[in-house]
Amino acid sequence: MDLERVPELWFPDGNVVLQAEDHVFKVFQGILAARSPIFKDMFSFPQPQERAPEDEFEGCPLVPMMGDSAHEVACFLQAIFDSEFFPAYPARTEFDIIEGCLRMSHKYQVDYIRQRALVHLSSGFPTELALLDRRRYNSSELAAVERTSWLPPPNPEYGSIPVPVLFRAISLAREVEALWILPLAFYHLSSHLTHPERLAHYLTFRDNEEATFSERDWVAFLHGHGAFSHIAIPLLSCVSNYRVDPRCGCRAPHHCESVRLKALGKFHDLADKRLAQPLHIFRIAADGPLKKVCASCFEHLQLALAECREQLWNKLPRKYGIGKWEDLRKIKKEALGL
Numbered sequence: 574m575d576l577e578r579v580p581e582l583w584f585p586d587g588n589v590v591l592q593a594e595d596h597v598f599k600v601f602q603g604i605l606a607a608r609s610p611i612f613k614d615m616f617s618f619p620q621p622q623e624r625a626p627e628d629e630f631e632g633c634p635l636v637p638m639m640g641d642s643a644h645e646v647a648c649f650l651q652a653i654f655d656s657e658f659f660p661a662y663p664a665r666t667e668f669d670i671i672e673g674c675l676r677m678s679h680k681y682q683v684d685y686i687r688q689r690a691l692v693h694l695s696s697g698f699p700t701e702l703a704l705l706d707r708r709r710y711n712s713s714e715l716a717a718v719e720r721t722s723w724l725p726p727p728n729p730e731y732g733s734i735p736v737p738v739l740f741r742a743i744s745l746a747r748e749v750e751a752l753w754i755l756p757l758a759f760y761h762l763s764s765h766l767t768h769p770e771r772l773a774h775y776l777t778f779r780d781n782e783e784a785t786f787s788e789r790d791w792v793a794f795l796h797g798h799g800a801f802s803h804i805a806i807p808l809l810s811c812v813s814n815y816r817v818d819p820r821c822g823c824r825a826p827h828h829c830e831s832v833r834l835k836a837l838g839k840f841h842d843l844a845d846k847r848l849a850q851p852l853h854i855f856r857i858a859a860d861g862p863l864k865k866v867c868a869s870c871f872e873h874l875q876l877a878l879a880e881c882r883e884q885l886w887n888k889l890p891r892k893y894g895i896g897k898w899e900d901l902r903k904i905k906k907e908a909l910g911l
């Protein structure tokens with residue numbers, strides 16, 4: 574096999590040559606051993622007096638990295654040997670780089686890169702509804718630390734992660750135990766695959782490179798996908814079931830009732846069009862169809878909707894069989910060193 578040198582990772586005074594697929598990297602044993610206990614162990618085996626020709630490359634020991642992709646190894650080694658290549662969040666980066674750095678740093682136990690990659694990956698999958706709402710409704714006012722660091726600009730920040738990336742993110746999250754990203758990743762995937770034809774496409778072509786899911790993830794996803802279609806119903810019920818309570822201070826119950834019924838018609842139309850984001854089908858805002866109810870009803874309706882959305886959000890992980898937010902946030906905090 575012809576081996577191709579990777580120029581960015583070919584140090585003339587390096588003392589070890591790593592090989593992934595048909596690419597070779599000439600780097601430094603001492604630095605790798607200082608960063609990774611796996612490399613430390615690997616290099617501490619006593620070297621034979623004489624190496625077989627296939628075990629060396631231009632006088633350096635040749636170390637095959639079995640099962641690793643050349644692209645991922647290149648990202649990982651660049652993160653180690655070039656301090657500008659993979660800066661910490663909120664600096665911008667790319668999903669490809671995060672994926673390579675995270676998978677390899679997990680395997681070779683380079684904790685600081687693993688943690689840095691997890692922070693970047695997690696920025697695309699908030700575990701708080703409030704942040705998701707800010708991205709949906711106030712995207713122009715977001716601070717750098719509220720953004721996803723790896724979505725290309727222009728970055729609408731909401732529901733814009735492409736299907737192939739979601740598949741890869743979910744598989745990666747399972748592999749490195751970043752389970753807290755799964756509920757929202759599955760939710761986004763559901764919103765891309767609401768149309769039965771789209772769903773069938775991914776289910777039928779299971780060898781498709783884009784959709785490398787385990788059996789377990791398909792089962793989890795489909796389980797939650799069924800529930801996804803019903804999320805809109807309790808939200809609409811907040812408005813349809815609202816009853817003016819005489820104690821709440823409404824002075825124009827008939828007027829409020831008629832405004833509410835008209836608004837409900839509009840929300841139903843929206844629900845038809847925007848089922849792709851059921852948690853954000855409508856909101857009760859000063860410029861929305863409910864603006865003309867009295868101040869008291871407005872406030873009560875807003876509260877009822879907020880409570881209902883919070884409940885739906887809290888149930889989201891369980892719908893996909895991934896436990897509770899409480900536990901997921903705990904493991905996230907530990908893994909991200911927060």
Ligand SMILES: [Zn+2]
Nearest residue numbers: 823829867870
């Ligand atoms: Zn009222």
